[in-house]
Amino acid sequence: MNTFLRIITGLVLLGIAGLLAFIFVPLQRSQPAQQLAADWQPAEGQGEYVMHASDCVACHTAEGGAPLAGGRPISSPMGTIWSTNITPDTQTGIGDWSLDDFRGAMIDGIAADGTHLYPAMPYENYRILSEEDIAALYHHLINNVEPVKNTVQETGLPFPFNLRWGIRAWNWLALRHGPGFAAAGTSELQDRGQYLVEGPGHCAACHSPRTDFMTQDGVQDGDKNFLSGGVIGGWNAPPLTGDNSAVANWSVAETADYLATGRNTHAGANGEMGLVVQHSLQYLTDEDNIAIASYLKGEDGEVIESAEFKSMPDAPANKAGEATAQMLTQASPDMDLGPRLYLDNCSGCHFVTGQGAPEIFPPLAGNPLVTGSEVKPLISIILNGADIPSTRKRPAHLVMQGYADRLDDAEVAELASFIRSAWGNNASSVSQSDVAGIRGQ
Template sequence: MKKSLRIVAALAAVGVVGGLAFAFVPTQITGPSTQLPDDWKPAEGQGKYAMYASDCMACHTADGGKSFAGGRAIASPMGTIWSTNITPDPETGIGNWTLDQFRAALQDGIRADGAHLYPAMPYENYRKLTEEDVRALYDYFMHEVEPVQNKVEETKLSFPFNMRFGIRAWNWLALTHDAGFTPATGKTEIEERGQYLVEGPAHCAACHSPRNALMAQDGVSASDANFLAGGVVGGWNAPSLRGPNSAAQKWDAADMAAYLATGRNIHSTANGEMGLVVQHSLQHLTDQDNLAIAAFLKGLDGAPADLPESFAAKESLAMPALDADEAGKETEKMLTEAAPDMALGPRLYLDNCAACHFVSGKGAPEIFPELAGNHLVTGSEVEPLISVILNGAQVPSTAKRPMHLVMQGYADRMNDDEVAELASFLRKGWGNDAAAVTAADVAKVREKQVH
């Protein structure tokens, strides 16, 4: 018995020592993926462009706040994470950080003080940044961004997520890929550029790849089976960007590039988190880079990308409304006939929606999105559709499409039962095949948004 107790005590002691070592032994940080000359300097505008490609503004700028001064609330399954001040202010920002410390934050998720960042910071993806872009970003934030003294609210998650050293174990399991970018074999130069942007700075997998049981991205590289196979972010579906039913395969390269650069094309409009990505990041990329992303996404499943010379030209266009496709003919006919005994859902659609989205469900090109085959309408998560019906939606103004589009909300016009009937009709009409929405689903969204 005493021998058993001694063994248990010894194992416990080993566990304590191991735990202390795990918590307090310094972590190894990633060095440069390539060696650049000591006197290397980024080209004019290179750092700012890398910032736009990396979408730093959207997360690190609070609504109504100064650029990059932090304080934006980021929802996560663990609780609210407050984004940090990344201006060069020496007291509340990153003004005292060295290049090595900056790189460690980007690629290892480790702050200058040695604490681990929560993976709301997409360092899983930023590990793929080239050393040129890392150094260009550092130069930009240190020399071109205005210092802002702004002490942001401290992130306070509940136990055990407040124990930041536990992220170290998560990193051992999640950061299995080396730092730096490795192009896929057999790709064209423009596809390689698209792959770099998608895998690295644009960190598309952070939303569009599923998460595993540890909440790590299940697919960070083009060679991973679940890369960009679809995810859920804050109750919103981030649709799959591969497979025969994905937009990347159904749309041509010009449509995809237009969506990235303007938040709209003849099929859809960008809202929610994707609207912010377009507003703060993708609209600032060159046409060539947005076409490169489109080419890479088309080529993921082996489809050829017929790249146009230009897209979304800034000129007046007359784009006629599209007819319903074969799957939508029956719904179009029913709405056109408008029989007196028509069910409540389609009747509500005629009264409130048909003027913009039409009986065809095809919408108005580049203004009102298609409802037929729309992933927001048919997704597994019903909150986004309900939220749009209740509160409306917006599409940001961009350089190529400066018109700011706004859809009104119907929270005061429809009760929960009516919203549920309308949403259920949208999820079944024009060949859509998604589960019905209940009044309880609507009440939950309405109550959540009141608070």
């Protein structure tokens, strides 16, 4: 049985279990990890900061729509889920929700009317948020956000996934950790990074693998597969821990640069990660991005006031990289189609070394996006182009053109296969049918 059928079978079984839970288990919300004082008030700007740290804008804002007014389509193996309106509009948003209602949605996935939210809402992770941060976010959304009347398209998944009571059984599997945060106690800086990664940043939602029941296989520090890599919508979310992680060869400062700006000497943020940088990480303080980087790297780092432009890295000091660069430089008339297409379309920015230009054109040699198990990211970028968002520290909006109108499917397959095997890259080839499928999406 393939993975997709295992997932569907598992979810159907969960639906049956959910019906039993619906009949026999009363609906209830988790108790707070701590009680706030009756006169508690959030610090100035705390709620807005939590909103950015939790990446609320990216999911709850439709393309061209009002901020936080919902309507953004979110793909899932079961179908499209439409994000909700979380502005304080009383008719279509959360304007009449109490703090308890809001907290129930954040950590238990239960809306004010008792409806189970689909776990596209990462309440698996948000239940790690502190009670202060949850309350501060609620106060900000209710008191500081402009109400927008926007009736969002209702999510209509096929049977049996349209029966939301099945999520009650899913929650029994997924929510095995109680509300609240448990610091590893490594250092004050790394503990802060751990909190941001586990809770508001909900990094495990993408960077941990999924079980056959689509729960996150690793939510907290110490879980076996926590941040060991995942696949989201056909894109690799690389591992963030271990010797083979995306940041293994980056310094703490370089990792913090990437978080704050979406670029460093090693990589540029594309796809969902680009949205995370654009709507979330660029708004964090230098201290917090350093804290995240320090936690991921397992070492403390010094706070930097601003990211500094780095010099051009040296060409790869390996025989495979040197051989590829030499072959491209010679430009022999009998050169294969793949490298010839690279010279014609890519070498002006990424160079014959495959190293690109730091913080402008990402390197292709050793790039996890290029060499990952999923071919969709590279093919999508060749066809449709890519961009690195403008941020406060790096205002330039960098755009790569797409080649869908210039290259046919066979040519894209040859080009992608070359890039995945050049300069010491050792990834599988790309087929013409792979390209055709992605072009048609």
